[in-house]
Amino acid sequence: xxxxxxxxxxxxxxxxxxxxxxxxxxxxxxxxxxxxxxxxxxxxxxxxxxxxxxxxxxxxxxxxxxxxxxxxxxxxxxxxxxxxxxxxxxxxxxxxxxxxxxxxxxxxxxxxxxxxxxxxxxxxxxxxxxxxxxxxxxxxxxxxxxxxxxxxxxxxxxxxxxxxxxxxxxxxxxxxxxxxxxxxxxxxxxxxxxxxxxxxxxxxxxxxxxxxxxxxxxxxxxxxxxxxxxxxxxxxxxxxxxxxxxxxxxxxxxxxxxxxxxxxxxxxxxxxxx
Numbered sequence: 001x002x003x004x005x006x007x008x009x010x011x012x013x014x015x016x017x018x019x020x021x022x023x024x025x026x027x028x029x030x031x032x033x034x035x036x037x038x039x040x041x042x043x044x045x046x047x048x049x050x051x052x053x054x055x056x057x058x059x060x061x062x063x064x065x066x067x068x069x070x071x072x073x074x075x076x077x078x079x080x081x082x083x084x085x086x087x088x089x090x091x092x093x094x095x096x097x098x099x100x101x102x103x104x105x106x107x108x109x110x111x112x113x114x115x116x117x118x119x120x121x122x123x124x125x126x127x128x129x130x131x132x133x134x135x136x137x138x139x140x141x142x143x144x145x146x147x148x149x150x151x152x153x154x155x156x157x158x159x160x161x162x163x164x165x166x167x168x169x170x171x172x173x174x175x176x177x178x179x180x181x182x183x184x185x186x187x188x189x190x191x192x193x194x195x196x197x198x199x200x201x202x203x204x205x206x207x208x209x210x211x212x213x214x215x216x217x218x219x220x221x222x223x224x225x226x227x228x229x230x231x232x233x234x235x236x237x238x239x240x241x242x243x244x245x246x247x248x249x250x251x252x253x254x255x256x257x258x259x260x261x262x263x264x265x266x267x268x269x270x271x272x273x274x
Contacts, residue, residue: 062097102129132156203237
């Protein structure tokens, strides 16, 4: 497979994570070949190619230049936050994948650095940044905090079902694993036909949880391309999801058999077709 195809199927964010602590502005994700120190790995290229032929396609294209700009701007804007490393990584990932509709969930008492990072990413992609909050108190607190940082994202107040109804074509979604309804948010999201990147922050707090990416993205018009857990902040669980614009009626045919494997050392989860 050509190197261009490899770059498109990589989770570029994993290479960025290796450089976050050192503030190395020459992002390793820009490299065409992964290094031994990178936390990312490229796997199962023949399977990925087969998925593309079947109609499940990741049409998002990685841009290291845009990722670098968002990363640097977020570093500057989030210096006062203790968990800025998470914000930098998420911001660079959203910008690098040229996300046009960025959606996040937030509630009172939550960290604002990620929100600022997403707002910065949306500026670099000329995209739309939307935050879903559960009540008016959360809206007021969020609006005041991001306003002080010079940001003005759209805010939707209400239940997840109602909020997601009008958000069509999401290609970057961030949820908080500490919320009991985070998995439901992932299931209700109307993803872009280009595919999407889904991020669960505070993933380390899910100890004992039965959550698996396949339970929310596998089947129908969605297909899990790859997922990875990053030990950044309180844990980031990131998945790349391909979508199919065609009918999902073929997804249940007997010739397709999917096997899940979780790497016990890295925590990465793979879905492999046999």
